Amino acid sequence: MDNNHWILTAQCPSRLGTIDAVTGLLYNNQHYITELHSFDDSHSNQFFIRAQFRANASFDEVAFRQEFSVKAEQFDMQWQLRATADKPKIVIMVSKFDHCLNDLLYKHRIGQLSIEIPAIISNHPDLESLAQWHGIPYYHLPVSAETKPAQEAKVMQIIKDVDAELVVLARYMQVLSPQLCQHLEGWAINIHHSLLPGFKGAKPYHQAYEKGVKTVGATAHYINDDLDEGPIIAQGIDSVDHAYYPEDLVAKGRDIERVTLSRAVRYHVEQRVFLNGQRTVVFAD
Amino acid sequence: MDNNHWILTAQCPSRLGTIDAVTGLLYNNQHYITELHSFDDSHSNQFFIRAQFRANASFDEVAFRQEFSVKAEQFDMQWQLRATADKPKIVIMVSKFDHCLNDLLYKHRIGQLSIEIPAIISNHPDLESLAQWHGIPYYHLPVSAETKPAQEAKVMQIIKDVDAELVVLARYMQVLSPQLCQHLEGWAINIHHSLLPGFKGAKPYHQAYEKGVKTVGATAHYINDDLDEGPIIAQGIDSVDHAYYPEDLVAKGRDIERVTLSRAVRYHVEQRVFLNGQRTVVFAD
Amino acid sequence: MDNNHWILTAQCPSRLGTIDAVTGLLYNNQHYITELHSFDDSHSNQFFIRAQFRANASFDEVAFRQEFSVKAEQFDMQWQLRATADKPKIVIMVSKFDHCLNDLLYKHRIGQLSIEIPAIISNHPDLESLAQWHGIPYYHLPVSAETKPAQEAKVMQIIKDVDAELVVLARYMQVLSPQLCQHLEGWAINIHHSLLPGFKGAKPYHQAYEKGVKTVGATAHYINDDLDEGPIIAQGIDSVDHAYYPEDLVAKGRDIERVTLSRAVRYHVEQRVFLNGQRTVVFAD
Amino acid sequence: MDNNHWILTAQCPSRLGTIDAVTGLLYNNQHYITELHSFDDSHSNQFFIRAQFRANASFDEVAFRQEFSVKAEQFDMQWQLRATADKPKIVIMVSKFDHCLNDLLYKHRIGQLSIEIPAIISNHPDLESLAQWHGIPYYHLPVSAETKPAQEAKVMQIIKDVDAELVVLARYMQVLSPQLCQHLEGWAINIHHSLLPGFKGAKPYHQAYEKGVKTVGATAHYINDDLDEGPIIAQGIDSVDHAYYPEDLVAKGRDIERVTLSRAVRYHVEQRVFLNGQRTVVFAD
Known part of the structure; x- marks a missing residue:
């Protein structure tokens, strides 16, 4: 272009x-x-x-x-x-699972995602060397019940310092405080590993296993103050059968999650997503 | 064969x-x-x-x-x-929407479903001529809150008289009584027009519209005494976007529902489905 | 509307x-x-x-x-x-396999396809009663190598008499003459039971079986003077494996074909399809 | 396990x-x-x-x-x-496009692919640092028309030295000599970026664009002595429309290719694939 x-x-x-x-x-x-x-x-x-x-x-x-x-x-x-030449600045938050992060970094590296990533924030140190190899600053901010307010304050400071216009929760396994949720409403995208509204909350693949569904999926959505309830941007799906134990769903889900999250991020940065009440309008390509 | x-x-x-x-x-x-x-x-x-x-x-x-x-x-x-030459006898229950019925009858007619259909039961008279053209007895059993016990008694009598081994609820828009549910547990298949466990109950496409999902689907499941909660046999899916109003979801859903229900019925009659607690084992082909 | x-x-x-x-x-x-x-x-x-x-x-x-x-x-x-209230007149041509015809008639009957069907033309008598039940005139025009020119002349006459603006070849198993192809170029839709350009010509499911593909499909396209080479309007797909013999592919293909053909017909009658050289532009909904 | x-x-x-x-x-x-x-x-x-x-x-x-x-x-x-604890040794060959390589390395790193990768061979130096980060020896073996026999001899020597039992062509953009093809027959997997048998040979996405297909895909297959004609192990697909220019197909294709290739490799290393003439039997999970 x-x-x-x-x-x-x-x-x-x-x-x-x-x-x-x-x-x-x-x-x-x-x-x-x-x-x-x-x-x-x-x-x-x-x-x-x-x-x-x-x-x-x-x-x-x-x-x-x-x-x-x-x-x-x-x-x-x-x-x-x-x-279109303008590259939005995106902060990625992640914990230990890095299939989504790896995909975002890859697509950023080859130019398929036209973004800048000025910061990766994690509550664990594990993914620092991956960030380093991509030349991206990595902020290790551990968090506990007591330190959460302080940690979130640091998170917000980094987001502000790097002047990010989008935050991507790429399997960040911490529940955000209502304040942070509110602060990020409409400009933070989360990936939830189920076809919402099915299987909200923790361990959705285990819930899906218990229910015996024949289809699993992932949902990329804007966060708002209600957990796993923000406006949906993209969903990905695949078929499974009785032979999939929870760990098999987890494995299969990795490809669904990362493709779905990358797509949602691309739609957002290409200005293809609009909020329409609790729903979205997405002018997909 | x-x-x-x-x-x-x-x-x-x-x-x-x-x-x-x-x-x-x-x-x-x-x-x-x-x-x-x-x-x-x-x-x-x-x-x-x-x-x-x-x-x-x-x-x-x-x-x-x-x-x-x-x-x-x-x-x-x-x-x-x-x-394998043995054709199971199936009773189909239906109300007014006949996309599923039409598909089952078609597949029965050309031999793709190896079944006998000794009776179609409906609470409306509308589909009698369709049944007639296929040469299948049609039982019009209207139902109201007061007449439900009597009507269900007749339903059970027909099922017994024709010696059916499977009942298919092909968009039968009446809530069955707990007694009938219990009676049919494990040998009646229902089609629900959502990806369960999402959007149980009434008007699932309207619920899906309100939620703004990007994926709709249908679920064929055995009935048990908990509405829309029986073991899942098959699910079908398709992608949608913001431009789908509820009536568009309904239209798109017709093809998903009938394909999903037909597949579940075929799996059942080919002895491919096993109950495994609240889940199923399906040896699909 | x-x-x-x-x-x-x-x-x-x-x-x-x-x-x-x-x-x-x-x-x-x-x-x-x-x-x-x-x-x-x-x-x-x-x-x-x-x-x-x-x-x-x-x-x-x-x-x-x-x-x-x-x-x-x-x-x-x-x-x-x-x-939009204007219903285009469509002539359907068919041989013996009626899964596509049945689907078009069904969608016409319930109003999902906003069309008129003034004539069904077949080289076999088999489907007359189906047409009759839907109240549609059925023209049985047998054809052989010698009678083809005369038969095609009759076909063209009927199309002209009923003032059709689209002809749908819903598994019409006769090769049209170059003259008829030319006459119908751009306003006749054919369904071919493969993912074109793979498996042109006769018995595509058998070809697909021989090749050992893991995906089968169907292609709805405008006809032109080159067999199975006209501009593609829609394609449908499904996964298969080694256990699908040719007859299983045929059975699975029925649902793919009819959904794909119905979609293409709807796109055409809703004025969503444009010719762009040998390609199409389709403003899908 | x-x-x-x-x-x-x-x-x-x-x-x-x-x-x-x-x-x-x-x-x-x-x-x-x-x-x-x-x-x-x-x-x-x-x-x-x-x-x-x-x-x-x-x-x-x-x-x-x-x-x-x-x-x-x-x-x-x-x-x-x-x-099952036995990890097969796999040599990966690649040129410059690394979406497939990146995915294989990722799945190897997190243990989703239970393999050893003793060598990556490339005709370009570009991907050495990626290999290095994963701790895998990288062999840069440039090739020209004149040096091809010598280069392929080295390739074979490396494969032999590391005792590989599978070679994966992860977008290796060189035509192998008939001798090397024959040597690798049945134990080398290639990813071709089309739904074979459609669009063999060079630039399949450009061919697909010219043809105006509404579906693109990728095919993982064993190589044999006939280019793009070996037994198919897995195929992946996605829908496209008129707005996809060739470069958009290339971009969309990356996710299809890598998922398809990774699946094929996993099936192979889990001993799920059998040759059945020119076809395969794949006991997928």
Whole structure:
């Protein structure tokens, strides 16, 4: 993707003219739309749009923002503009299981995920050498019931210091405090190893085994203040049978989890995900 | 499948020699095993086996049963022997939605399901002409809160009269009484239009819509006395996105439900399903 | 879907302003866009757009067509406008295997496919009673090497007489003549029982068996003058293993074929499919 | 898996008593079968069996081999016995794309693949540091048309020196000479990035793009002397649409390829794969 490609996203109450507000303005400024998605939700009466465009040679970001903000105000739009070359900064939190981390680092390394990873935070020291090999700072912040407030304060400080705009919980096996959850609401993605809303809470593969399901899965979702209940971004699935003991589900689940989490992270950083109440709109590719 | 093919199934507590009890006896009688599945569950300590065999020319069913029952007693086995040419009798219960019924009838008509359908029971008259075209007796038994005991008594009478060995609830939209559930436990299959244990109860597609899941599915399970909680036989799945309103999920779900239910019925009639506590063992093909 | 909903589709060479040509005009006329898809193909330099809209109360179709045709000419657009209430007329051709026919008829019957079926044409008499039950005229037109030209002439006459705009080859097991293929190019859909381009020609499941594949599938495609080579609309897949003999693949394939064909037909009648050289653009829902 | 677990595999012409030859002998020696799979191929008239068993405390491998070889001779069986604790030695060959290598190394590192990797061979130096981090010797053997015979000789020497029993071509982008193919026939697994037999040869994703398929996939197969034509072990698939340019197919394909290759390698090392002419029998878990 060469320079001068931009992504404009917006959402607002449904109304005549919402699409034209975006497409018309881009056309009038001679910007070439290369990819366009929109969705008008007749249940929530919310409108969502994502336009990827190649700006004309004389593109002036400040002027464009000014011009669009007038339109946006008319339609009560929340909106974002960013260059596709812009790499969002992501902090990854992890404990000991590193199948998701390994996949994110791999996709980051080969450029399949267009992100920066300024920090990996873990409550265990185990994965430091993996982080090191990828040249990424590793913060080992052990946590116990007593130290949790202090530890979370450090977590928040790091996130702030590196100016992260997304936090990814890549199998971080600690329950976050309500305060941290609230702080991260809408800009932190968690991977839960079940097809939510089935098997919330601890040991979902063991729960799935007990129930005797023939399908297992994983769910990537934004966190909110209700455990395993935030808006779902992506789900992955696979078939199993009676011969899968819990440890076999765990093993099979690794590939499902990492693919699902990577996909959700990519959708987020490519500005493809919108919050729509407790649900999401995802303009997948 | 020509004549003289048989299916022998057995289950018992795990123990050394369980497999040999079956394979050795078949070999000693010169019966040719064409398909063999077994599973030794190290969690429940239960053993399951299914052997399909071509009997030798001088096969004597009575003598074989006698001989095997001695072995079976040694191992505390529950077992069944039946000819593959034997067509189980199935009663189908249905309300107004006929996508599952239509599929079962179709597969029955072309021989893909090797069954007899001596009766279709419905609380509505709507599907009589479909049953008629397939040459199958249709029992219209309307039901209300007051008439439920009487209606269910008639249902049970029909099932008994036609000597059915399986009841299929192909979107029968009535909650069965605990008595009927108990009566049918282990030999009635229901299709629930969600990936259980997610979205039990009424209107699962609407629940799924509200939750914003990215995956929908259907579950075929044996009924027991706990609504939507019986042992799972098969599950089917498909991906959806934000643009699916509840009515779209309903439409997409039709293909998932009927394929899932047909598969579960086929597995049952081919003696591929075993109860293992609240779970099943399914020797799928 | 209530009245006054319309679908506008267009395709043209890629150029600045193509989207605005559609969205701007709809906006200026106060028509409310409920669903919008577009694709700008940077390889073929072709642009595709589909807008579904609720027309304002004073919608004048003739005037709209006139106004849009001016725009369309500027952009060298091919375009179509039709009411969503409009049911396309479809002729189904079939031989003896009726799993696809049965599915199309079922979805037609319950309204999941918004079509009219004025004729079913078959080279065998077997499926007449099925057609009859659905109240659809059945034309039995046997065919042999000598009678093929005459038979195909009759086929074309029927298609013309009923004013069909789509022909569906639902397992019609006759090779069409080059003339008929040419005549139907772009408005006839065939289902081939393999994942094209693998296993063209006769007996694809047997070919798949010989090759030992672990995945089978079906392909719905427009026919053109090259057998099994027309633009692909939809493909369906499922996993198999060594224990599937050719007849098992045939049985498993039935569900894949009918779901795939029904989906392709629905996409076509909902104006979601565009030809893009030898490829298609499909705005799936 | 604790000690004293073994896997016995055998294949032979179909005949009465083949199953009993294995299960009877295990029973008579008081070995406990924990997992049993068999397949009697009525087309090729070949029989396949895999028994995993917990040997009794006084297990004598040499005596068991002797006893079984008598049985095996009677049935003309090829057979293998190995302890589950035994880790097969695998040589991985790779060029520059490392998504498959990275996945194999990851699964090796966490013990999901029970193997040893004594050597990674590449015609490029790029992946040396990755190998180093995993503590695995890396052999950089550049190759050109002139040096190919010498390079392949070195490859064979390394394979021999480390006593490898499986070679995995994890996107090794060089065509092997017929001699090397022949040498490796049946004990080298290649990953081809298409659903074979579709899109053999170079640039399969580009071929798939040109054809306009709606499904892409990858195939793991044993190599033989015919390029991309060896017996298939596993295939993986995913759906795509018109918006996937070749580079998008390449990106999506990475996850399909590595999951498919890892699965095939695991099946092979767990002795789950048998050659059956140009096809395979795979006792998947």
